[in-house]
Amino acid sequence: MKIASLFAGSGGLDLGFEQAGCEVVFANEHDATIWPTYEANHPCALDKRDIRAIQSSEVPDCDGIIGGPPCQSWSEAGALRGMNDSRGQLFLDYIRILKDKKPKFFLAENVVGMLSARHRETVNAIKAMFTDAGYTLSVTLANVADYGIPQDRKRVFYIGIRSDLGFTFQFPEATHQRLNLEHAIGDLQASAVPALAKNKANPHVKIHNHEYFVGSFSTIFMSRNRVRQWDEPGFTVQATGRQAQLHPQAPPMPRAGQNEHCFKKGFEHLYRRMTIRECARLQTFPDHFIFHYSALENGYKMVGNAVPVKMAKIIAAAIKEQLAASCSDIATEPN
Numbered sequence: 001m002k003i004a005s006l007f008a009g010s011g012g013l014d015l016g017f018e019q020a021g022c023e024v025v026f027a028n029e030h031d032a033t034i035w036p037t038y039e040a041n042h043p044c045a046l047d048k049r050d051i052r053a054i055q056s057s058e059v060p061d062c063d064g065i066i067g068g069p070p071c072q073s074w075s076e077a078g079a080l081r082g083m084n085d086s087r088g089q090l091f092l093d094y095i096r097i098l099k100d101k102k103p104k105f106f107l108a109e110n111v112v113g114m115l116s117a118r119h120r121e122t123v124n125a126i127k128a129m130f131t132d133a134g135y136t137l138s139v140t141l142a143n144v145a146d147y148g149i150p151q152d153r154k155r156v157f158y159i160g161i162r163s164d165l166g167f168t169f170q171f172p173e174a175t176h177q178r179l180n181l182e183h184a185i186g187d188l189q190a191s192a193v194p195a196l197a198k199n200k201a202n203p204h205v206k207i208h209n210h211e212y213f214v215g216s217f218s219t220i221f222m223s224r225n226r227v228r229q230w231d232e233p234g235f236t237v238q239a240t241g242r243q244a245q246l247h248p249q250a251p252p253m254p255r256a257g258q259n260e261h262c263f264k265k266g267f268e269h270l271y272r273r274m275t276i277r278e279c280a281r282l283q284t285f286p287d288h289f290i291f292h293y294s295a296l297e298n299g300y301k302m303v304g305n306a307v308p309v310k311m312a313k314i315i316a317a318a319i320k321e322q323l324a325a326s327c328s329d330i331a332t333e334p335n
Contacts, residue, residue, distance in 0.1 A: 001320060004059050004101070005044075006051060006067035006094055010037045010291065010302040012283060013066050013109070014044070016312020020320060025060045034302055036292040051093045056100030064319070065101065068109040068307060069094050091126060099133040104165060105319055106135065108158040109307050127158075135160030138169040144311045146174035150184035151234040151282040153308065157315065167326050172318040181248045182230040185278045189249060192275045199241060199296045208290045209299060210277040213241030225253040225261050227271075237279045239304030241297050244273040279303045284310035 004026040028047040069091045137160045144153045159169045194214045202211040227246045235245045250270035253261035263271045276299040293299040
């Protein structure tokens with residue numbers, strides 16, 4: 001299957017679809033800090049324009065369109081402005097291209113905040129636009145931890161099948177194979193290094209991207225425990241270094257007051273943020289996938305905003321299987 005990727009980021013979705021046997025024939029990403037990473041890890045040439053400048057005719061014919069329009073305006077950690085924010089409105093350009101190209105399917109991924117009550121009217125309008133574009137829509141809230149991915153990460157997946165194909169996509173059932181931090185990052189503990197001054201990349205890493213953000217912890221960060229233990233999955237990987245979760249070598253942070261936790265006395269030296277590579281492992285990026293950056297914040301952003309590669313592969317395989325079954329059914333129908 002041929003795929004067009006919009007809002008590609010570092011390409012977690014793209015890599016998962018590639019691993020499932022698909023070919024990405026078009027990829028677009030407007031953030032210049034991401035370009036070196038995408039170009040170093042994917043064969044597809046990268047269109048670097050603002051999506052609003054891309055004409056639908058410039059996107060090659062394809063079987064599917066995938067992408068995660070920017071989620072900051074929908075996030076519970078953000079302003080929750082939704083479609084009143086220019087980033088939230090980029091959804092409209094995703095739908096514009098989808099409506100014009102009419103591929104067999106589309107996939108759009110976004111944060112849980114999109115389902116909050118205050119956004120119900122807007123989300124219903126988005127669903128109607130997908131339907132009006134000619135697609136039978138499936139909306140699924142899934143925790144990737146239920147699919148063998150070592151972090152608790154809930155995301156909303158909008159998947160549409162072109163209406164003339166005559167079926168509704170069935171989201172793959174959870175495997176309930178729970179993987180923990182020991183399995184994901186246990187071998188990396190001793191080789192992590194801190195960032196250089198001003199949180200710049202450290203050239204002395206033995207493993208690519210295996211440095212961690214340094215500096216003070218905010219009051220918000222210290223408001224709750226930020227440490228998962230070795231036998232647990234990680235927290236959701238964040239798209240920021242300063243708010244990155246702590247490494248499981250440290251004990252849980254004890255409560256020090258209402259909305260306040262602290263580092264356990266005598267163990268303060270064990271509390272460090274996870275490295276970019278450790279976060280990439282939780283996002284199921286392979287170690288040969290190298291993130292390119294000079295400021296660590298950009299590395300954490302690329303990793304945290306990605307769709308876990310393994311989750312993308314699982315969904316891609318399900319889409320391929322269901323499309324193949326549908327085409328087979330159509331082919332065998334009597335005249």
